[in-house]
Amino acid sequence: MGLRPELHPFTNEKGKTYLPAACFTMSNVDKYNFLKVIKDVKVPDGYASNVSRCVKLKERNIVGLKSHDSHILMQQIMSIALRGSLPKHVVKPLIELSAFFRDICSKTLRIEDLDRLESQIPVTLCKLEQIFSPGFFTSMVHVVIHLVRECRLGGPVHYRWMYPIERALGRYKFTVRNKAHRKVLLRKVT
Numbered sequence: 070m071g072l073r074p075e076l077h078p079f080t081n082e083k084g085k086t087y088l089p090a091a092c093f094t095m096s097n098v099d100k101y102n103f104l105k106v107i108k109d110v111k112v113p114d115g116y117a118s119n120v121s122r123c124v125k126l127k128e129r130n131i132v133g134l135k136s137h138d139s140h141i142l143m144q145q146i147m148s149i150a151l152r153g154s155l156p157k158h159v160v161k162p163l164i165e166l167s168a169f170f171r172d173i174c175s176k177t178l179r180i181e182d183l184d185r186l187e188s189q190i191p192v193t194l195c196k197l198e199q200i201f202s203p204g205f206f207t208s209m210v211h212v213v214i215h216l217v218r219e220c221r222l223g224g225p226v227h228y229r230w231m232y233p234i235e236r237a238l239g240r241y242k243f244t245v246r247n248k249a250h251r252k253v254l255l256r257k258v259t
Contacts, residue, residue: 092159093200099154100129106150107131107142117141137232144171162196166213169193173216174226187217 080086108124123133148167151160169190
């Protein structure tokens with residue numbers, strides 16, 4: 070079919086077949102540097118939890134992020150951490166996606182900005198489709214296109230976030246004395 074010939078298997082002179090690395094593949098050094106930037110990030114108190122605890126440099130992965138921390142990582146930190154780890158043509162669409170989420174989640178939304186975002190996000194997703202494999206693009210990735218319309222209808226996102234409710238449920242969970250029936254008692258409290 071001729072799609073992405075740079076990713077097709079090739080046979081070397083000894084007769085072994087290899088799959089070349091994709092342009093978004095990070096080497097171990099790049100992964101370490103990416104995670105080191107995330108581990109060293111300092112944020113104001115109350116802005117996010119201690120993300121550095123979730124970064125495991127030896128295993129080269131991130132574990133145990135809360136949903137709010139994932140949002141902070143996606144909107145703010147990732148665009149900084151990726152710059153030295155991947156080629157520019159891969160980083161640019163990812164930074165555009167981060168900026169999209171940051172703009173959607175801002176406290177104030179202007180109609181002009183929403184118009185710009187609505188026309189920009191399909192282009193950004195097309196750039197990502199040119200880089201990443203088709204298996205990455207599930208229906209959930211397509212939902213990103215509809216977020217601008219949702220903002221037009223519902224207003225700023227922070228009025229509809231679940232973080233305050235999740236925090237309140239967490240507080241209620243620790244006030245329950247009868248640990249055997251925690252879920253039943255939480256239903257009564259809320």
